[in-house]
Amino acid sequence: MASVGLLYVGAVLIVNGLMLLGRVDARAAAPLNLFVGALQVVTPTYLIFTSGGDADTILGASGIYLFGFTYLYVGLNLLGGLDGTGLGWFSAFVAGCALVYAGLNFGRLDDPAFGVIWLYWAVLWALFFLVLGLKREELTRFTGAVAIVAGVLTCAVPAFMLLTGVWQDNRRTAAIVLAVLLLLSLGVYPRLRGPGAPARREPAPELREGGPAGEGAGAPTTQFRDNVTEPQPTRESTDEQSHRRR
Numbered sequence: 387m388a389s390v391g392l393l394y395v396g397a398v399l400i401v402n403g404l405m406l407l408g409r410v411d412a413r414a415a416a417p418l419n420l421f422v423g424a425l426q427v428v429t430p431t432y433l434i435f436t437s438g439g440d441a442d443t444i445l446g447a448s449g450i451y452l453f454g455f456t457y458l459y460v461g462l463n464l465l466g467g468l469d470g471t472g473l474g475w476f477s478a479f480v481a482g483c484a485l486v487y488a489g490l491n492f493g494r495l496d497d498p499a500f501g502v503i504w505l506y507w508a509v510l511w512a513l514f515f516l517v518l519g520l521k522r523e524e525l526t527r528f529t530g531a532v533a534i535v536a537g538v539l540t541c542a543v544p545a546f547m548l549l550t551g552v553w554q555d556n557r558r559t560a561a562i563v564l565a566v567l568l569l570l571s572l573g574v575y576p577r578l579r580g581p582g583a584p585a586r587r588e589p590a591p592e593l594r595e596g597g598p599a600g601e602g603a604g605a606p607t608t609q610f611r612d613n614v615t616e617p618q619p620t621r622e623s624t625d626e627q628s629h630r631r632r
Contacts, residue, residue, distance in 0.1 A: 388450060389548035391422075391429045396541030398422040398457055399533045406517075406530030412464045419461035426454030442495065449487050449504075452480045456511075474519025477511045484508035498561035499553075503540040506568045510536050528575050535571040539564060 398418050404410040430447035437443035459473045488504035491497045513529040516522040544560070547553040553560070 388429060388433065388446065389545050391425050391450065392541050392548070393545035394422045394425060395453055395457075396537040396545060399537030399541060402460065403530040403533030403537060406526050406533065416461045416464035419457040419464065423454050423457030423459075423461060426450050426457065430454070445490070446495075449483070452483055456480060470518035471521075474515050474517070477514035478519060481508045481511040481515060484511060497557055499544070499557045499564060502561050502564045502568065503544065506536060506540050506564075509572070531574055532571065535568070539567055539571075 401410055401415050401418050405412055405415045430450040433447040433450075434444050437447070456473075456477070459476060462468070463470060463473055484504050484507045488501045488508065491501035491504055510529070510532050513525060513532060517525050517529050544553065547556070547560070
């Protein structure tokens with residue numbers, strides 16, 4: 387059941403990555419975050435209630451909540467237009483927990499592939515903390531790219547391997563392949579420095595209304611000065627004042 391949720395986590399990470407790259411509108415990404423967030427809260431709750439008290443099952447399910455709450459938080463932030471600092475600091479908590487889960491997978495759970503995956507998730511959520519919590523906007527595009535890589539290599543591919551029953555026999559090979567690919571993906575940082583794509587500017591009023599560029603030439607223009615919008619005199623009003631002075 388957890389592998390089904392992992393597949394859709396891949397989808398939401400890809401969409402969120404595209405959003406950070408300026409390819410998906412923020413409000414358009416909100417519904418999927420809410421859907422996957424709800425799934426990632428219901429799934430571990432079911433696993434815990436049906437675990438029969440098995441410690442490893444409860445341990446594995448407990449980590450899923452970290453992502454469920456993240457996506458619900460993202461969805462609500464996007465719909466409500468809320469400040470992202472709270473989400474950013476929660477991401478720092480998730481990153482710290484991910485390091486612990488990575489160590490547990492390398493040791494107690496004997497799953498080095500998921501140990502590598504948890505390490506990459508720790509990096510990704512640490513980037514969310516830097517971008518949202520500390521406002522390091524120059525990391526936005528890089529974070530978007532890392533989110534897309536995570537959606538494919540740490541979620542979608544492992545989910546299909548788990549669903550088809552080939553994960554258990556290939557965990558050590560998967561750990562090596564994932565470690566190489568994920569480290570290579572972090573090397574794109576120099577090419578992706580800088581904030582995400584800027585929002586598109588709306589066309590001029592006369593173009594937005596469908597009129598020719600010449601129409602509305604006498605409308606007052608504005609100038610931003612110290613965050614205050616000041617009307618500027620038009621050519622017609624200047625000519626009229628000159629005529630009166632004569």
